[in-house]
Amino acid sequence: MSPETRREAARRRIAEKRAAEERARAQERRRRQTLVGGVAAAVVVVLAVVVVIAVQSARTSTSPDAAVPANTTDGGTAFAVGPADAPVTVDVYEDFLCPACRQFEAAAGATLAELAADGTAQVRYHPIAILDRASTDDYSTRALNAAAAVADAAGTEAFLDFHDALFTEQPAEGGPGLTDARLVELAAGVGAAGPDVEEAITGLVYGDWTREVTDAASRAGVSGTPTVLVDGAPLQDRSAEGLRAAVAEAQEG
Amino acid sequence: MPWVATVARWVLGGVFLAAGALKLPDPDAAVRAVRAYRLLPEPLVAPVAFGLPVLEIAVGLALVAGVFVRTAAVVAAALLVVFLGGVGSAWARGLQIDCGCFGGGGEVAAGETAYPAEVVRDVALLAVALALARWPGSRLALGGRHAEATPSNEEGERVP
Secondary structure (H helix, E strand, O other): OOHHHHHHHHHHHHHHHHHHHHHHHHHHHHHHHHHHHHHHHHHHHHHHHHHHHHHHHHHHOOOOOOOOOOOOEOOOOEEEEOOOOOOEEEEEEEOOOOHHHHHHHHHHHHHHHHHHHOOOEEEEEEEOOOOHHHOOOOHHHHHHHHHHHHHHHHHHHHHHHHHHHHHHOOOOOOOOOOOHHHHHHHHHHOOOOOHHHHHHHHOOOOHHHHHHHHHHHHHOOOOOOOEEEEOOEEOOOOOHHHHHHHHHHHHHO | OHHHHHHHHHHHHHHHHHHHHOOOOOHHHHHHHHHHOOOOOHHHHHHHHHHHHHHHHHHHHHHHHOOOHHHHHHHHHHHHHHHHHHHHHHHHOOOOOEOOEOEOOEOOOOOOOOHHHHHHHHHHHHHHHHHHHHOOOOOOOOOHHHHOOOOOOOHHHHOO
16 A cells, blocks of 8 residues: 555545544534423423413402302202201202203203102202303303392292293303393393392302302212202102102102 | 324324313313313312313424424323323213313213213324324424434434
8 A cells, every 4th residue: 555545544534533523513412402492392381381270270260259149058059949857858950051951850840849849858959050162152151140140139939930941941052142131031030120130140240159159069079960969869860750769769768 | 204294293283282272261161171080189180170281282382393293292192191091981980071182071961971982082193193203203394303313314324
């Protein structure tokens, strides 16, 4: 090998070594960039989680001195019909926009009234608002708020009449609900009239209360409507006969 | 293959973006949906209900944009495994709930549960996420080569 070619080979080796070092440096730079980017992204995500949790907590919190309607029972969450010392307790969780609730009321509403009237059972109505997504104007919440206004102004009998009227006039899911004006009319029709009731309905005075009772039902394990509990046990057959049978069984047991 | 990975990124990312975004408008419903699974202690219900959508949106954005694709795909796969566990356990326990995967959730009338469809969807998405974690290289990725460099596609090795 001539000195010339040997020198060339040496030069080539040096150039290759430099190129390899350059590649290694570039790789290291990229690695560092990716690491910095990754840490930054992780910090942003963590911050976003913290901020969103704080914001959503604020949105879901209810005022501690939120208005609670009069004539309620069970910690302000229910409207009771029938004697408190009745042998059986029936809890009914309903949403005024829920079609299955209307069907249940049509099938067994009269039976519930009879059971309460003859002292066999105390029926505790727990109206809740879980279907706001299913109307274009938060009808579940507005209807529940109106029912609270009626109960507050005119008592549980008026509440029950209003409750029946709301199921009779139940709007279809997916569209607008009854207007506030119609809710005020229906309230007046069951004996809850006047500027206070009107203000409570249009001003959503019991808005926080509607969220509190809905949350309370969720915490109590109610994950759908209608949920009917006979002495705490879920009613499977929600027909009039099914209800009578379950109440009779609870009475014996 | 790179274009297949691009489509996979968009599909998986799009689903996560939608799932996260739809849970934000109604935080009360989100809390009820998480609680309905009856798996978490009460103090954890709200943080999970509020924090999970953010994670889903972050994963969705990363996948759609094409940054940190492998990491995002791994997180997506982990979340899907958690979702499958939740839905599977609700099914096994006979709970009548909607998965709440895209907002809402919790409430569902008897006989209106959709567990088989939910499981099939999550398993399909899990397969996509795992494939992306294995082969994250794709076209139209903002992160380009260096963000997800693997030994086989690193620029350095292609330099002559």
